[in-house]
Amino acid sequence: MITIKLNGRQQTLDADPGMPLLWAIRxxxxxxxxxxxxxxxxxxxxxxxxxxxxxRSCQTPLSSLGSAEVTTIEAITGPVAAAVQEAWTKLAVxxxxxxxxxxxxxxxxxxxxxxxxxxxxxxAAMAGNLCRCATYARIRxxxxxxxxxxx
Amino acid sequence: xxxxxxxxxxxxxxRGFLMATLGGSSGLALGFALPxxxxxxxxxxxxxxxPSPFAGYLFIDRNNTVTVLSxxxxxxxxxxxxxxxxxxxxxxxPVADIKVEGxxxxxxxxxxxxxxxxxxxxxxSSATPSSWERYRRAGATARTMxxxxxxxxxxxxxTEVTTEAGSLxxxxxxxxxxxxxxxAASNLTVPTEVTLKAPAEWTQxxxxxxxxxxxxxxxxxxxxxxxxxxxPGMLYAVVAHPPRFGGKVKSVDATAARKVAGxxxxxxxxxxxxxxxxxxxxxxKGREALKIDWDETRAEQRGSDELVEAYRRALAVPGTxxxxxxxxxxxxxxxxxxxxxxxxxxxxxxxxxxxxDAVVERKGDSLEIWGGHQLxxxxxxxxxxxxxxxxxxxKMNVMPTGGGFGRRAVADGDVIAEATEIAKxxxxxxPVKLLWTREDDMRGGRYRPLYVHKLRASLGPDGRISAWxxxxxxxxIAIGTAFETSLVSGGxxxxxxxGAADMPYAVPDLQVEVTNMRAxxxxxxxRSVGHTHTAYAVETAMDELAVLAGQDPVAFRLKHLANNSRxxxxxxxxxxxxxxxxxxxLGRFRGVAVHKSFGTVxxxxxxxxxxxxxxxxxERVVAAVDCGIAINPDVIRAQIExxxxxxxxxxxxxxxxxTKGIVDQxxxxxxxxxxxxxxxxxxxxxxxxxxxxxxxxxxxVPPVGPALANAVAAAIGKRVRMLPFDKGLSx
Ligand code: FES
Ligand code: FES
Numbered sequence: 001m002i003t004i005k006l007n008g009r010q011q012t013l014d015a016d017p018g019m020p021l022l023w024a025i026r027x028x029x030x031x032x033x034x035x036x037x038x039x040x041x042x043x044x045x046x047x048x049x050x051x052x053x054x055x056r057s058c059q060t061p062l063s064s065l066g067s068a069e070v071t072t073i074e075a076i077t078g079p080v081a082a083a084v085q086e087a088w089t090k091l092a093v094x095x096x097x098x099x100x101x102x103x104x105x106x107x108x109x110x111x112x113x114x115x116x117x118x119x120x121x122x123x124a125a126m127a128g129n130l131c132r133c134a135t136y137a138r139i140r141x142x143x144x145x146x147x148x149x150x151x
Numbered sequence: 152x153x154x155x156x157x158x159x160x161x162x163x164x165x166r167g168f169l170m171a172t173l174g175g176s177s178g179l180a181l182g183f184a185l186p187x188x189x190x191x192x193x194x195x196x197x198x199x200x201x202p203s204p205f206a207g208y209l210f211i212d213r214n215n216t217v218t219v220l221s222x223x224x225x226x227x228x229x230x231x232x233x234x235x236x237x238x239x240x241x242x243x244x245p246v247a248d249i250k251v252e253g254x255x256x257x258x259x260x261x262x263x264x265x266x267x268x269x270x271x272x273x274x275x276s277s278a279t280p281s282s283w284e285r286y287r288r289a290g291a292t293a294r295t296m297x298x299x300x301x302x303x304x305x306x307x308x309x310t311e312v313t314t315e316a317g318s319l320x321x322x323x324x325x326x327x328x329x330x331x332x333x334x335a336a337s338n339l340t341v342p343t344e345v346t347l348k349a350p351a352e353w354t355q356x357x358x359x360x361x362x363x364x365x366x367x368x369x370x371x372x373x374x375x376x377x378x379x380x381x382x383p384g385m386l387y388a389v390v391a392h393p394p395r396f397g398g399k400v401k402s403v404d405a406t407a408a409r410k411v412a413g414x415x416x417x418x419x420x421x422x423x424x425x426x427x428x429x430x431x432x433x434x435x436k437g438r439e440a441l442k443i444d445w446d447e448t449r450a451e452q453r454g455s456d457e458l459v460e461a462y463r464r465a466l467a468v469p470g471t472x473x474x475x476x477x478x479x480x481x482x483x484x485x486x487x488x489x490x491x492x493x494x495x496x497x498x499x500x501x502x503x504x505x506x507x508d509a510v511v512e513r514k515g516d517s518l519e520i521w522g523g524h525q526l527x528x529x530x531x532x533x534x535x536x537x538x539x540x541x542x543x544x545x546k547m548n549v550m551p552t553g554g555g556f557g558r559r560a561v562a563d564g565d566v567i568a569e570a571t572e573i574a575k576x577x578x579x580x581x582p583v584k585l586l587w588t589r590e591d592d593m594r595g596g597r598y599r600p601l602y603v604h605k606l607r608a609s610l611g612p613d614g615r616i617s618a619w620x621x622x623x624x625x626x627x628i629a630i631g632t633a634f635e636t637s638l639v640s641g642g643x644x645x646x647x648x649x650g651a652a653d654m655p656y657a658v659p660d661l662q663v664e665v666t667n668m669r670a671x672x673x674x675x676x677x678r679s680v681g682h683t684h685t686a687y688a689v690e691t692a693m694d695e696l697a698v699l700a701g702q703d704p705v706a707f708r709l710k711h712l713a714n715n716s717r718x719x720x721x722x723x724x725x726x727x728x729x730x731x732x733x734x735x736x737l738g739r740f741r742g743v744a745v746h747k748s749f750g751t752v753x754x755x756x757x758x759x760x761x762x763x764x765x766x767x768x769x770e771r772v773v774a775a776v777d778c779g780i781a782i783n784p785d786v787i788r789a790q791i792e793x794x795x796x797x798x799x800x801x802x803x804x805x806x807x808x809x810t811k812g813i814v815d816q817x818x819x820x821x822x823x824x825x826x827x828x829x830x831x832x833x834x835x836x837x838x839x840x841x842x843x844x845x846x847x848x849x850x851x852v853p854p855v856g857p858a859l860a861n862a863v864a865a866a867i868g869k870r871v872r873m874l875p876f877d878k879g880l881s882x
Contacts, residue, residue, distance in 0.1 A: 016412060019432045027387065027430035032379035033372015035553070036431075037504045038589045042819035045504060073372035088370040092361035092785055095793055096227025097369030098504045098553025104370055123828035130819060132504045132554045133227045134796020136830035138789075 044129030241290030253549030276846020451671025477660030486609030505553025690857030742861025750845030794851020800825030
């Protein structure tokens with residue numbers, strides 16, 4: 001048995017402590033907004049926040065979490081989340097949508113740290129998030145748009 | 152080139168679940184309402200819908216929700232939104248009020264019109280052409296019947312009833328929502344003829360907005376793909392596949408695997424060894440613990456270098472003629488100015504971000520399968536055969552997918568067959584979700600084939616192309632599959648030569664030939680199929696010839712295009728928008744290409760900065776598009792943007808190579824695709840048109856590579872003919 005703090009609640013799981021957070025969230029808890037894309041921290045589809053820091057859940061064993069607070073796409077709230085989701089929708093960023101949970105989580109983390117990111121800041125923050133539909137240009141515009149909305 | 156498939160490729164059974172279970176029920180119900188108990192939790196509800204008068208294309212419930220059943224899978228190309236727009240326009244509701252669901256199981260309703268309607272197909276950029284009449288007609292039929300129902304119930308003439316955003320209205324002040332009138336409408340006779348709106352009356356077709364069906368769900372995590380399906384008691388499976396294509400299981404030692412916590416079963420299936428477990432992690436751990444001996448007597452043992460060598464040797468031997476006019480050999484012999492170039496194109500993986508997956512559940516004597524079904528009727532027949540059921544007992548749930556790029560249209564239904572086999576092997580005791588991990592997906596074959604080309608072309612004294620000889624060597628996608636008889640004739644697989652055999656430039660002496668190679672590496676259509684390589688060869692050769700002729704690349708192309716050709720209008724448009732005639736700032740270079748695929752013409756001017764082979768940056772792409780009537784301009788823009796990014800990644804970085812028959816790449820660390828900082832600005836200009844719409848999912852890809860190659864040649868004088876650039880720039 002292992003206990004983690006997920007979306008503001010204690011979750012006790014009957015799981016191998018080595019199990020990556022991704023599979024615990026998806027298969028054991030049943031929150032499927034967080035996606036699997038590579039399993040080796042190369043695509044960003046599985047990005048969640050661990051104490052606010054964007055983290056690849058596919059490479060985060062349950063045992064490493066301790067008392068850290070995990071937040072998934074289903075539980076994001078507040079002005080930054082709203083601004084990002086609004087900009088994404090308004091600019092029709094998603095194509096297939098599969099990478100977008102991870103993109104939103106990464107963008108939120110960026111905007112929480114940096115109110116006025118430059119293109120270079122965005123490139124650096126989003127470099128680990130692949131989009132095979134290549135929505136990158138719209139994501140860039142949407143991040144600027146969300147930043148303006150938050151200003 | 153799936154559009155070349157004919158009804159001969161139809162799967163064994165055309166009867167489907169929907170038809171069997173719903174077609175026989177009594178009465179027609181337009182006003183379909185869920186039983187109260189199900190109304191709250193639709194997710195797993197399987198309501199027995201009666202077919203609506205609109206032949207299963209749309210339902211309107213009492214709450215005025217319009218649900219459109221899509222004949223096509225959405226993999227990000229936006230067809231759900233396209234189909235919703237067509238229905239919305241004719242029905243008279245805002246597109247935002249429409250929900251779209253995947254449909255399958257009745258080729259009579261959902262068969263792809265562009266392949267003769269015999270089976271359902273998403274592919275070949277054909278979903279829009281196939282839907283254009285069908286879904287407008289469905290919307291118009293529903294509207295006509297709703298009006299008739301209102302007229303009848305109000306005792307007024309139908310001509311006096313109009314519609315207004317989902318409501319029926321009469322001058323007397325009478326008013327009803329579509330939902331309120333739906334049940335009454337369902338009792339009326341379906342009109343055989345309806346009048347579609349004239350283009351001047353359109354308010355939604357062609358509207359330039361950024362709305363998308365389910366757009367919001369894609370940023371909240373609520374949008375469900377196959378990988379997200381959860382069924383009560385569901386087990387999770389992964390499969391260990393042979394390391395070499397064509398390998399088979401000889402023996403398995405599953406002792407250690409069975410001891411892994413959470414592993415439920417280990418099963419040998421036709422394509423490998425399956426681990427069934429309580430969660431994905433346990434399945435993966437179990438697979439790691441397997442010891443498998445493979446029988447590789449029939450496996451492909453060659454590496455890609457050996458294949459390239461064999462292909463290059465084949466260039467020396469004449470191939471099968473795909474197009475011929477005049478006397479190429481004579482004209483080439485006479486020419487004083489000529490190019491003689493060869494190209495190498497690697498295997499490419501689709502690498503959609505959602506890897507291959509499927510969920511199979513048996514209940515009693517029926518089976519239900521969730522998946523990215525680009526060919527649901529084929530997969531239904533395959534699953535039915537494995538399960539020992541008739542196809543009408545197999546319900547196919549067509550899920551939206553996290554990308555596809557052609558990978559989910561396979562004649563043998565790979566992942567569907569595996570999942571069904573696994574579920575059967577455990578005695579149908581639980582629903583099974585099969586996941587191919589990224590490595591399975593990338594090493595699983597079905598690549599864009601490896602090709603080698605040779606292209607010789609000459610200039611006449613008038614500075615025009617006098618001869619053109621193009622030889623393509625590689626594996627055919629269709630030969631050896633269920634598509635062979637319908638696609639291949641006289642040894643020519645059109646998917647190998649499309650874009651080359653029909654290249655648009657006027658050349659008096661032309662010969663295009665193909666040599667079909669055999670290799671054990673499975674191949675498949677990959678976003679824009681043959682055009683991925685033919686456009687590169689043709690459009691870079693055109694550039695070299697222009698330089699050889701001392702002419703401007705745009706002017707040189709225009710000289711060889713007929714006055715009424717669509718390529719000409721697109722090329723002129725893109726040159727104007729990119730200000731081709733004006734000089735570029737210092738350090739900037741550009742290249743141009745134009746190409747038609749799937750009935751859509753796309754021209755691109757690509758601007759780069761380059762200080763050397765290691766320092767090339769794509770700055771800006773200007774594109775012009777003629778795809779006929781633009782149903783959703785912003786979806787078109789998005790598809791061109793996406794095509795640019797998808798194409799650029801492949802051209803710059805992607806390659807699948809094999810060493811002694813084993814695929815070298817396994818994940819995104821070794822198989823490089825376009826990343827965030829490499830994405831250029833893309834500017835899309837859509838040409839006005841009155842032609843019926845053609846597809847847009849694929850045509851953005853072909854011109855990217857050659858336009859970039861031509862820009863690079865302009866910048867550093869290097870012609871890249873070996874792809875990807877990561878390899879070819881240093882070669
Ligand atoms: S699935 Fe975790 S980074 Fe790709
Ligand atoms: S929207 Fe499809 S992978 Fe990003």
